[in-house]
Amino acid sequence: MxxxxxxxxxxxxxxxxxxxxxxxxxxxxxxxxxxxxxxxxxxxxxxxxxxxxxxxxxxxxSGKEPDFTVPLHFTGTDFQNEVWKILCTIPYGQTMTYGEIAKQIAAKRGLPRMSAQAVGGAVGHNEISIIVPCHRVVGTNGSLTGYAGGIDKKIKLLQLEKADMESLFTPKKGTAL
The missing domain is CATH 3.30.160.70 (Methylated DNA-protein cysteine methyltransferase domain)
Incomplete structure (x- = not known):
């Protein structure tokens, strides 16, 4: 239930x-x-x-990093769950690219490469926003794309965490808008 x-x-x-x-x-x-x-x-x-x-x-x-975790129950596919577990390792106030996540999964699986687009699909379907910090994932070029909650919320969450926003930008069109 x-x-x-x-x-x-x-x-x-x-x-x-x-x-x-x-x-x-x-x-x-x-x-x-x-x-x-x-x-x-x-x-x-x-x-x-x-x-x-x-x-x-x-x-x-309140602008602080919580010093405890809450129990999570991932209910996605094996691939989604694998991606979501990696999201949980992205430090507060920092970002990671879809490509970096894809490289981690490829290395773990012994594959030469993994699709960053496949990773993007899994990130976009994250069921536990904020606590599983999909807002910390950005495009390789610094594009703030792909947040199901909307680009405005992604920006506010990164600003709240005092992430370095200098090299990040809002795309003119894309999945985050």
Whole structure:
């Protein structure tokens, strides 16, 4: 059974979802793929995990890096889960490119290369925004592209983390707009 709760962040309302294992979803209302894999049968209920998640988000939105983790339950494909685990290793306030993630997966699998576009698809379908920091992934050329929550939120999250934005730019057209 999945449970849901709501959180009002400074940059938009958020829907949280969890099951008995961990957090399964964190979506900005209206974002692309909003609650795509939320069980049809779910219950709005304040379970103890949501208290911990909301505390984590309170610290995060105060401009500080939370010093604890919350239990996560990835519900994607094996490939998506592999990408999402790499997202969790991107340090607060830093960025990584889709290509760098692709190289990590290729090396792990013993392949000569991996498609950065395939990685982009997995990043874009991340069900647990912010805590699984897909907003920290940028194009090789510094393009701020591919955030399901919208380019404006991606920029605000990176600014909140005091990421070096000097070499990053908003694309004129693309998936983030």
């Amino acid at each position: 999945q449970y849901t709760s709501h959180y009002g962040s400074p940059i938009g309302n958020i829907l949280l979802a969890a099951d008995d294992i961990g957090l399964t979803g964190l979506w900005f209302e209206g974002q692309k793929y909003f609650a795509l894999y939320l069980d049809k049968e779910h219950e709005e209920k304040e379970i103890s995990l949501f208290e911990k998640v909301k505390h984590w988000l309170d610290i995060y939105f």
